[in-house]
Ligand code: QAP
């Protein structure tokens with residue numbers, strides 16, 4: 773059964789996720805359950821804190837329609853470098869359903885992580901994948917995409933439409 777996805781205003785989304793010290797079968801099981809949860813809610817990315825698990829793990833599948841595509845499982849990920857250019861992309865989040873807004877972030881990144889077998893990896897990403905990784909890694913530090921929106925008036929209006937409160941936004945400095 774899919775896990776419950778917590779929404780903006782839930783405290784668990786503001787916690788700092790803990791590093792995973794040992795990648796074992798229980799971690800692989802959690803990754804599997806997170807992927808099922810993400811697919812059944814039509815998402816392309818999900819971070820463990822969104823399902824109330826304060827561990828450094830995210831799952832991403834930018835092309836879920838493509839059966840040959842392998843989902844990404846990132847454990848203890850860190851962004852090693854950012855590209856020089858910024859780009860704007862309309863983001864959404866399974867924890868803020870209905871709300872989509874433009875967010876500016878670096879275009880490209882290089883990320884280091886462990887895979888589901890504990891093997892160290894690095895990955896260079898741009899485009900949608902880079903965007904998804906940056907969005908999901910924010911969750912591991914208790915940051916929500918709405919925190920990164922500077923136009924508080926437009927944000928407030930959009931949040932209200934979908935039953936969320938600007939009081940639950942923590943502007944990113
Ligand atoms: C994060 O977002 C992301 O509002 C993943 O009603 C965002 O999977 C990656 C979703 C932008 C790359 C670019 C949102 C599903 C899914 C909703 C998601 C909704 C149903 C969002």
Ligand code: CO
Pocket residue numbers: 864865866867907908911
């Ligand atoms: Co999100």
